[in-house]
Every structure is written in C-alpha cells, then in structure tokens.
Amino acid sequence: MPFRLFTAAACLVVAGFAVAREPAPGAPEPVERGHRLFDVHCARCHGVGGGGGEGPALTRPVLRYAPDDDALVMVIQEGIPRTAMIGTFSLSNAEARDVAAYVRSLGRVEQTAVTGDAGRGRVIYDEQACGACHIVAGEGRGIGPELTAIGETRGAEYLRQSLVDSTAVVAEEYRVVTVRGEGGETVRGLRVNEDDFAVLVRDVDARLHTFVLEGSTLRKEMGESLMPSYAERLSSAEIEDLVAYLVSLRGAR
Amino acid sequence: MRAAGVVLAVAIAVVEPATAQVTFERLRSSSSEPGNWLTYSGSYGSWRYTPLDQITPANVANLRVAWVHQAEDPGRPGLMETTPLVDGGVLYTTDPPSTVVAIDTKTGSKIWRWSKRMPDDLRSLGFPPTNRGIALLGDQAFVGTMDGWLYALDAKTGAERWSVQVGDNATGHSITLAPLALDGLVIVGTSGGEAGIRGFIDAYDAETGKLRWRFWTIPGPGEPGHETWTPSSWQHGAGATWLTGSYDADLDLLYWGIGNPGPDWNGDARPGDNLYTCSVLAIEPKTGKLRWHFQFTPHDVHDWDANQIPILLDGEVGGRTRRLLATANRNAFYYLLDRETGEFLHASPYAKQTWADGIDAKGRPKVRPGTEPSVEGTLVWPSLQGATNWFSPSYSPKTNLFYVPVREMGAYYYKGEAEYEAGSYFTGGGERALSGDQASGAIRALDATTGELRWEWKLLTPPWSGVMATAGGLVFGGTQEGHIFALDASSGEPLWSFSTGSPVRTNPMSFTIEGRQHVAMAGGNALFVLGLPETRSSASTPRPALPSSE
Numbered sequence: 001m002p003f004r005l006f007t008a009a010a011c012l013v014v015a016g017f018a019v020a021r022e023p024a025p026g027a028p029e030p031v032e033r034g035h036r037l038f039d040v041h042c043a044r045c046h047g048v049g050g051g052g053g054e055g056p057a058l059t060r061p062v063l064r065y066a067p068d069d070d071a072l073v074m075v076i077q078e079g080i081p082r083t084a085m086i087g088t089f090s091l092s093n094a095e096a097r098d099v100a101a102y103v104r105s106l107g108r109v110e111q112t113a114v115t116g117d118a119g120r121g122r123v124i125y126d127e128q129a130c131g132a133c134h135i136v137a138g139e140g141r142g143i144g145p146e147l148t149a150i151g152e153t154r155g156a157e158y159l160r161q162s163l164v165d166s167t168a169v170v171a172e173e174y175r176v177v178t179v180r181g182e183g184g185e186t187v188r189g190l191r192v193n194e195d196d197f198a199v200l201v202r203d204v205d206a207r208l209h210t211f212v213l214e215g216s217t218l219r220k221e222m223g224e225s226l227m228p229s230y231a232e233r234l235s236s237a238e239i240e241d242l243v244a245y246l247v248s249l250r251g252a253r
Numbered sequence: 254m255r256a257a258g259v260v261l262a263v264a265i266a267v268v269e270p271a272t273a274q275v276t277f278e279r280l281r282s283s284s285s286e287p288g289n290w291l292t293y294s295g296s297y298g299s300w301r302y303t304p305l306d307q308i309t310p311a312n313v314a315n316l317r318v319a320w321v322h323q324a325e326d327p328g329r330p331g332l333m334e335t336t337p338l339v340d341g342g343v344l345y346t347t348d349p350p351s352t353v354v355a356i357d358t359k360t361g362s363k364i365w366r367w368s369k370r371m372p373d374d375l376r377s378l379g380f381p382p383t384n385r386g387i388a389l390l391g392d393q394a395f396v397g398t399m400d401g402w403l404y405a406l407d408a409k410t411g412a413e414r415w416s417v418q419v420g421d422n423a424t425g426h427s428i429t430l431a432p433l434a435l436d437g438l439v440i441v442g443t444s445g446g447e448a449g450i451r452g453f454i455d456a457y458d459a460e461t462g463k464l465r466w467r468f469w470t471i472p473g474p475g476e477p478g479h480e481t482w483t484p485s486s487w488q489h490g491a492g493a494t495w496l497t498g499s500y501d502a503d504l505d506l507l508y509w510g511i512g513n514p515g516p517d518w519n520g521d522a523r524p525g526d527n528l529y530t531c532s533v534l535a536i537e538p539k540t541g542k543l544r545w546h547f548q549f550t551p552h553d554v555h556d557w558d559a560n561q562i563p564i565l566l567d568g569e570v571g572g573r574t575r576r577l578l579a580t581a582n583r584n585a586f587y588y589l590l591d592r593e594t595g596e597f598l599h600a601s602p603y604a605k606q607t608w609a610d611g612i613d614a615k616g617r618p619k620v621r622p623g624t625e626p627s628v629e630g631t632l633v634w635p636s637l638q639g640a641t642n643w644f645s646p647s648y649s650p651k652t653n654l655f656y657v658p659v660r661e662m663g664a665y666y667y668k669g670e671a672e673y674e675a676g677s678y679f680t681g682g683g684e685r686a687l688s689g690d691q692a693s694g695a696i697r698a699l700d701a702t703t704g705e706l707r708w709e710w711k712l713l714t715p716p717w718s719g720v721m722a723t724a725g726g727l728v729f730g731g732t733q734e735g736h737i738f739a740l741d742a743s744s745g746e747p748l749w750s751f752s753t754g755s756p757v758r759t760n761p762m763s764f765t766i767e768g769r770q771h772v773a774m775a776g777g778n779a780l781f782v783l784g785l786p787e788t789r790s791s792a793s794t795p796r797p798a799l800p801s802s803e
Contacts, residue, residue, distance in 0.1 A: 033677070039669050040683040048630070048667060048685075092374060095677070172689050195734030196713050197750050 034102030037095055041088050050106040052155020055084065061107040064152045064250060072100040083153070114156050114244045116237070121245025124238055133226070136249060143190070143206060144227065145174060151247040159246045163239050166227035176226055177201055179211045187211075190226065275340055275389040275408075277436040281502040288765035290339045293386050293431035294645060295721075295762060297500040298565035301647040303763035306725040307770040308785060313727060313739045313749040316783045319771060320361030324348035324778040331382035332758050333775045334643070336431065338389055339764035344773070345389070345408070346780055350375075350382035351398035355411060358766045361782070365411035369398050376676055378425045379447030385497070385643075386431035388439060390459050395439045397428025403441055405462060415462035419443060424675050425450055430497050435507070435538050438465060442494025446512040446558060449489035449679030454498075454509050454534075456541060466541030470494060470511045470529050478528035478546075486523035489673045491515030492530045496560040496643055501576070504593060506544060507536045508565070508578060512558035516671035517637075518626040519554070519681025526551035531559045533578065535595060545595030547616065549582045554625050555608070555666060556637040557584040564648045564655065568702035570598050579701055581646055581657040583639025586612060587704040601704035603697055604640035604659045608633050626666035626682050636664035636686040638715070645719035645760045647728065648701060652742050655701040656728050660715035662692035696720060696730055698745060708745035718774075719760030729772055731757025737774050737781065753781060 039048065045055035052058070065080050066072035076096045079087035091099065125131075131140030134147045150159065161169045175191040179201055189203035201209045204226075230239060273279075275291060283291045287304040294301050308316065324333055331349025338345045343364060344356045352368040375382070377399065388395040394408045401420040406413060419441055420426025425448025433440040439457045443450065452470035457463065470492035472478035482490060493512035500507050514523060514530040531550040536543055549559050564579045570589060578592040585606035589599040597616030609618040624633050638660055646657040664686040671681030686692070694712030699705065718731035727748070728740045737757060738750040753776020761774040771784040 033674075036669055036671075036680070037678060039667060040678060040680055043667070043683055044685040054688075092376065175690070194713060195752075196732050196736060196738070196747075197752075 030098045030101040031105050033095070034098035034100070034105075037091065037099050038102050041091065042099065045084070047155070050103065052158060054158070055155075056153050057155035058103050059106045063103075063107070064149070066100075069097075069100055069104065072103060073097055076100060076103075114240075114247050116240030116242065116244030118241070118244040118248040120238075121241035121243070121248075124234065124242050125245055128230070128233070143202070143204065145171065147246065147249055149249060149251045151249045152251065154246075156243055156247050160239065160243050162227065163234075163242060164229060164231040166225040166229060170225040170227070174225060174227075179209070181211060273341070274391050275434075277390070277434075280390070280434065287763075288339075288768070289341070290337070290762045290764045291389060292338070292433070293336050293388070293497045294499070294562055297502060298648075299497075299499040299562050299645070300564060300566070300649075300722075301562075301645045301719065301760065301762075302649055302722045302724075303770075304724045305763050305765065305770040306723065308723065308727060308739075308772065309725040310727065310741050310748055312785060313725075315785050316739075316749060316751070316772070317786060318751075319766065319782045319784045321782070322346060322354065322356055322361065322780040324352070325366075331778075333778045333780070334383045334385050334429075334758050335775065335780070336386045336645075336760045336762050337773055337780065338387060339762075340389055340408075342766075343408075344764070344782075345387050345394055346773075347384040347386055347396065348778070349384060351384055351396070351400070353387055353394060353396050353406065353411065355394075355408075358764070358771075358782075367396075367404075367406055367411040367413075369400070369402070369404070371399055372422075375399060376422050376425050376448070377427060378445065378676075378678055379680075380427075380429065380444060380495075383429050385429055388432040388434040390434035390437075390439065393459065395432045395434060395459075397430060397432060397441055399427045399429070401426040401428060401443070403428065403432065403439065403457060403462070405439075405459070417457060417462045417464070419455055420445065420450070424448065425677075430495055433497050433500065433507075434459065435500060438538060440498065440507065440509075440538070442496070442498075442509065444493050444495040446491045446493035446495065446515065446556075447517060447678055447680050448491075448676065449515045449673045450491060450493065451488060452490075452492035452494050452512060454494050454536065454541075456538065468534070468536060468541045468543065470534075472528060481525040481528045482523060483525070489515050489679060490523065490527060490530065491517075491679075493558070494560070496562060499563045499565050499578075500538070501565055501592060504576070505538065506592070507538045508563045508592065509534050509536065510558070510560040510563060510580070512560050513553050513556045515679050516681030517554070517556045518666060518683065519668050519671050520552055520625070522671070524552075527553070531557060531584075533559055533563055533580065533590070535592065547588075547590055547595050547597060549586070549588065549616075550584050550618065553584075555584075555633065557582070557635075557639055559583065560643065561641060562645045564646060565592060566648055566650075566701055568653070570702055577702070579648070579655055581641050581655070581699075583635070583641060584608070584618070585635050585640035586618075587655070587657075587699055588616070589702070589704070590616075599704060603657060603699055603704065603706070605634045605661055605663070606640065607663070626668035626684075628668055630665035630667050630685065632663055632665050634663040635660060636662040636692075637666070637684045638662065638686070642717070644717060644758075645721075647720045647722040649722035649724075649728075649742055651724060651726070652698070652722070653701050654698040654707055654722070654742070656696060656698050656720045656722055656742075658712075658716045658718065658720055658730060659695045659697050659709075660692075661694060662715050663687045694733075696728065696740060696745065698728075698742075710740055710745040710747060718757045721761040721763065721772075723763060725770075729761040729763075729774065731759065731761070731774055731776065733757070735776050737761070737776065737783070751781075751783070753777060753779065755779070 050058035133144035192200040355364040400422040425445040427444040471490040498509035514527040532548040600612035664684040669682040694715040720730040755777025759775040
C-alpha cells in the first residue's frame with residue numbers, strides 16, 4: 001500500500017509528463033508505469049524509491065549526465081561510459097520515457113536535507129589528510145577512489161557509512177587482500193582484479209603483483225578496507241560536515 | 254594451393270562422416286556418431302556429454318585455439334548464448350539477436366550467413382536479445398527469432414524454405430531457444446514470462462511449417478488445472494516455454510520445462526497452484542496430448558521457473574532400475590522423477606536455499622512462512638536468477654555424476670503492484686540481489702541417482718555458462734571472468750583454463766575436425782574452437798600440408 005500512496009503523490013507533481021501522450025482510459029500514468037519498471041531494473045543500484053545505494057541517489061532536481069529529459073532517456077537506454085551505469089537493453093523507447101518520468105518525479109519530492117556544512121567539511125578533509133589517499137580535482141594521491149565527482153556517483157548515506165564503517169561499503173576494486181606466494185613472500189594491498197585462476201594486487205607503493213592461484217594461498221580479508229574509520233576520530237557533527245562536502249563534489253573543487 | 258585443396262577434400266571424405274540428410278534415425282542414435290553434434294544438448298536425453306575421448310586429463314593442458322568466429326555487429330546489444338551444431342564438417346552457430354552462420358570446420362571460413370533484421374521497437378521483456386542455437390532435420394536448419402518467428406532454412410545455402418509466426422512480439426513473445434526436431438516435427442516454445450503471455454508449446458510440420466498442435470501451458474476453461482487459477486488471472490498466467498526440452502524415443506514422450514506464473518512476484522491475484530507453471534510436462538509428440546505433469550514450485554512468487562534442461566537417464570532408485578528424469582531446478586532442489594509415470598522419487602537441495610523446510614513425500618515443497626516478497630524486501634536464497642538457470646547441466650554415464658553450475662546468491666525480493674498491459678512488464682515487484690563477495694558460484698557433481706554431493710569446484714562469482722562432460726574424463730565450463738576451463742570429471746580438480754577476455758555465457762560442445770576432437774565455447778561475442786595440436790602420431794590419415802597456423 002505504501003507504493004500506491006507514493007505513486008499518487010508523485011503523479012500530482014509531474015502531471016506535465018502526461019500531456020505528451022494520450023493514455024488509454026484507465027491505463028496507468030507514465031510515472032506509475034515508470035515506477036514499476038524502476039523497481040525491476042534500477043532499484044538494485046539506485047535503491048527502492050531512488051534514495052541511492054551502490055549507485056547515486058536520484059532524488060534531486062538536477063542530474064549531472066541528464067540535463068534534460070532526452071538526455072535522461074539516453075542515459076537509461078545507453079548507460080554512462082566508464083561507470084557502473086549500464087544501459088537497459090530490454091526497455092522500449094516508451095518505457096525508457098516512463099522511467100525518466102518517474103526519475104524526474106523523484107527530484108520534485110522534498111528530500112531530507114544534508115545537515116552538515118560543506119565549507120567546514122572541506123577544512124576537515126584537509127585536516128584529516130584525506131588527500132594522502134584520495135584525489136579531488138587533481139590534488140592528492142590516488143591509491144583510494146578519486147573523489148572529484150563523488151557527490152554525483154554516491155548518495156549521502158553511502159558516504160556517511162564509508163566514513164564510519166568503510167568495510168561495510170568498500171567497492172570491489174578496493175578490497176584488501178593478503179596473498180602469500182609459493183616462495184613465502186607476502187603482499188598486502190588492493191585487490192585490483194581477481195578471477196578463478198589469478199589475482200592482481202597493488203601494494204601501498206602502487207606496485208602491481210601478479211599471483212597465479214595454483215601454488216599460492218590467497219587470503220581474502222573480506223570486508224577490510226585500507227580506509228580507516230572516522231567514527232572515533234570525528235564527532236558526528238564533523239562527519240555530517242564532511243558528508244556535506246563530499247556530496248558537494250560534482251566535478252570540480 | 255588448388256591442388257592441395259582437391260587432395261584435402263579427398264582426405265576429408267575419408268575421415269569425416271559423409272554429409273547426409275539429418276534423419277530422425279540419426280538424431281535418436283546421435284551417440285553413435287560423436288564426430289557430429291546434432292542437437293542442442295548433444296542427444297535427445299540432453300546429457301550434453303561427448304563420447305569423444307581424445308582430450309584427457311593428461312593432455313588437456315595442450316589445448317589451443319584452432320579458429321575463432323566473431324559475431325558481426327548485431328546493431329543492438331545482445332549476448333552470445335549459443336550451442337553450435339556440427340554435421341559433416343559444417344558448424345552451424347548463431348549470433349545475437351537472430352543470425353545463423355554456417356562455417357567450414359577445417360578452416361573457420363564462413364559458408365553462408367542468414368540474418369533477420371529486428372524491428373526498431375523489438376520487445377525483449379526480461380532478457381537480453383539472444384539466440385541459443387538451431388535444430389537440424391532432413392536438409393533443413395530451423396531457427397527461432399527474437400520477434401517470435403520460426404524459419405526453415407536450406408542447410409546447404411541458408412535460403413529460406415518457409416517461415417511462420419509463432420507468437421506476437423508486440424505482446425512480449427520471442428524465441429531464444431534452439432528448436433527441437435523430432436520425426437517430421439519441429440517443436441518450439443516461447444519467451445514472455447515477464448510479459449503476462451499465456452504460454453504454449455508448438456509442433457510444426459518440418460516440411461511445410463504447418464502448425465500440427467499447440468499445447469497451452471495455462472489450462473483454459475473446462476480443462477484440468479484451470480481450477481488452480483481465478484477467472485481473471487489465467488489469461489495472463491505466463492508459463493513461458495523458453496528452453497529446449499528432451500525426448501525419449503522409446504517411450505515417444507517429449508519433456509518440456511514450464512516457466513513462472515505471472516505476475517512474477519505478486520501472487521495475490523492468482524491464488525492456487527497455478528498449473529502448469531514451474532512444472533515439467535510429458536507430452537505425446539504425435540498428438541500434443543499431456544501424459545503427465547509434475548509441479549516443482551506451486552504458486553511460485555520468486556520467478557523460479559522450471560525451464561532448466563531435463564536430463565533423461567536410467568538408474569537404480571528404491572531398489573529397482575527406472576527410467577529417470579533428473580533436473581536441477583532453479584528453486585535449489587535436485588529432483589528425480591520416473592519419466593514413464595511422472596512419479597516423484599527424490600528431491601534434495603544442491604545449493605543454499607532458505608524458502609522451504611524440505612520436500613514432502615509427494616514432491617511438494619514445505620514452504621517457510623514469511624519468505625514471500627514484501628514491500629520492505631524479503632531476503633531469500635536463491636536469488637530470482639535461481640540456484641541455476643538456462644545454462645545446461647551435464648551427465649556422464651562413466652561417472653554417473655550429474656554436473657551442475659550453481660549460483661550461490663541471495664536477494665531481497667520486493668512486491669509491487671501489477672496491472673496487465675499488452676507488451677509491458679507484468680511482474681509485480683523486483684529484487685535486489687546480493688553481489689560482490691556476498692555471492693559466489695560452483696560447479697557441483699551430484700551422484701545422479703541419489704543427489705549426494707560428490708565434489709565441488711568453487712567459482713568466484715555466480716556463473717552464466719553450462720557444462721559438458723566428456724568420455725575422456727573432463728568437464729568443460731566457463732566463468733563470468735571470461736575463462737573456459739576443464740576439470741577432472743572424477744575429482745573436480747582444475748586442469749586447464751583459457752582467458753577469452755569476456756564473460757562466458759554459453760554451453761560447451763564437442764565434435765571432430767578431420768577425426769580430431771575439438772571443443773567449442775564462446776566468450777563474449779566470439780566462439781572459440783579449441784583442439785590439441787596435431788602431432789605425427791595423431792595424424793592417422795595421410796594428409797597434405799595445410800596452410801594452417803599450427
């Protein structure tokens with residue numbers, strides 16, 4: 001039932017979308033159709049309701065890669081190159097438009113505001129030397145994920161969790177492994193790649209090590225990240241400031 | 254070069270089975286000509302097993318690429334999930350979305366290519382555009398298309414003989430399966446389980462394309478099983494028939510797996526068992542009459558369809574030898590049925606599952622309360638993709654093992670509203686699957702007549718490719734990370750692997766080129782044909798110097 005209530009509210013705010021086509025009497029509105037399709041195709045990354053998760057939150061009026069509705073339809077169908085956003089091969093043009101209508105409706109729903117102060121967050125970012133591992137607009141070192149546009153690709157909740165418990169949300173390519181080779185040598189670092197026969201590890205000095213699994217014992221420290229937890233180092237207000245700063249990073253510092 | 258070609262042709266005529274009509278007799282005794290691969294699953298019993306034994310645990314490490322077939326740009330995204338057929342030195346493969354290519358096995362050179370241009374508004378509801386292969390019968394090749402048609406092609410030239418519309422793509426019908434050719438008949442099913450179709454199995458006259466019978470998988474008013482639906486739910490009850498069935502020529506019975514009910518994840522509007530969804534049917538191919546049915550998952554709400562390839566084998570269960578139907582169902586249980594009567598004999602889990610407290614004596618699952626999809630999300634194993642999926646299992650009579658690629662993955666199932674609209678998703682929810690290191694895969698070897706696990710080889714991620722056992726003592730398969738691999742069929746020990754550079758989403762098959770065993774499997778949109786390097790001792794027939802890469 002919450003689905004139905006929410007849909008009704010969403011329809012009100014995007015009534016303009018229904019003007020473009022004349023739906024058959026009794027047929028669901030585009031936003032409602034788009035909502036159903038979104039649950040099937042998009043929610044696993046963008047979260048049910050578009051609140052974000054592994055993928056960014058879509059509950060905002062401006063989407064970086066989709067300045068207008070045509071661009072949004074194209075992103076839905078074709079994906080975004082060099083990102084985890086894949087195109088949906090199975091949606092028709094009309095269905096992609098329905099999903100776009102639903103996504104736009106999310107941007108018009110009032111969101112829980114990010115409560116921190118982005119300016120203070122930037123100061124904290126520098127004080128904590130986050131740039132020792134991360135790059136923002138060319139500044140810093142890059143063994144950790146680049147953050148130049150992190151506000152576009154991750155939701156606030158995900159970023160908050162990264163700060164207080166990074167092991168819970170560490171991305172696949174930033175998993176830490178320890179591999180012991182046949183000669184007894186041990187390398188600890190980021191798991192650059194792994195398949196059923198080999199593992200590639202980048203150590204903290206950015207050197208790449210290749211292990212063929214036969215003869216090597218691979219110890220996967222699952223869930224462990226090189227990213228320290230800031231739950232004890234920062235107050236909750238400071239964490240909110242840092243989250244606000246990270247959310248504000250949309251491509252340039 | 255010209256002279257060499259002439260000599261070569263002579264040499265081949267000696268070594269390869271002579272190209273002839275693919276008769277029903279040849280199809281039913283396909284194991285007697287292991288140099289060819291004449292049906293999707295290699296035999297009517299769907300063992301996906303080759304009697305060829307030249308590639309062994311001792312020499313598999315020497316496998317190398319003989320040639321590669323690359324799909325031409327299909328013009329739209331799609332996936333290569335094909336199993337090629339081979340007859341008389343010609344390999345017939347399919348590219349996505351609906352293209353057939355005939356290739357000379359000696360050289361990898363194309364003989365002909367047939368392709369159907371798909372409409373711009375092609376419906377592909379719930380699956381990527383793909384084609385899993387053709388069927389051969391007589392001098393014809395049969396292929397289904399994404400837009401819901403069946404074509405008969407001249408196997409020598411690719412010229413169209415006849416075509417028939419099986420289902421309307423505008424309402425979500427597509428054909429992705431390889432048809433099954435029987436005695437004068439071509440059997441096909443349809444996709445559309447997420448589009449609220451009413452599923453069916455069709456039999457067409459192989460010579461004329463005329464529809465001989467249609468079996469509706471959702472019984473209509475007055476038919477047995479109709480009472481398992483409500484008056485308003487059966488018309489869009491789904492029950493798609495999207496994978497190839499098996500056939501017992503002695504019993505003259507066709508076995509076909511039936512898909513999920515619609516809407517997938519919201520069963521409120523369809524109370525009841527929803528026959529014949531999530532079932533296997535035994536059908537008399539001459540009449541289309543149902544002999545028996547067995548339902549694995551009554552009133553399914555997780556999209557655990559029962560389309561997986563049924564394997565027909567004979568074995569001792571309960572103290573006597575029986576004709577068995579063995580299947581690893583998407584719902585994570587391995588089942589044995591008596592394929593003469595449909596009697597339930599055995600079920601045991603082969604993967605993690607959290608939805609049932611076992612299966613009762615009649616074969617009905619004891620469903621745990623609270624495992625149905627919910628608005629908040631319900632975490633259940635397996636995921637909606639199932640503990641296994643479309644990719645094929647394999648059976649080896651040498652080991653009596655049933656090999657199955659397993660997906661160890663849970664998912665949060667969400668329930669949503671569903672309202673039927675022609676040609677749209679009719680699913681009523683969705684899922685968020687656990688991913689990354691929360692999910693994994695395995696190749697498992699089960700004792701075929703008890704279901705007991707004999708060995709497993711773990712995979713980093715859940716696979717999307719099938720397996721083939723060989724008389725040489727190997728099991729071939731593929732990984733999402735792009736490897737084709739060979740395991741020891743008795744122990745599961747990995748013996749060889751090859752990186753194709755793109756996820757492997759096909760089933761392996763095997764055949765001979767000039768009498769030498771080869772294995773074909775695709776990685777990405779390229780089909781790799783692999784064989785042992787030719788040595789003097791392996792060259793049993795005098796042969797001209799080939800302008801080959803070896």
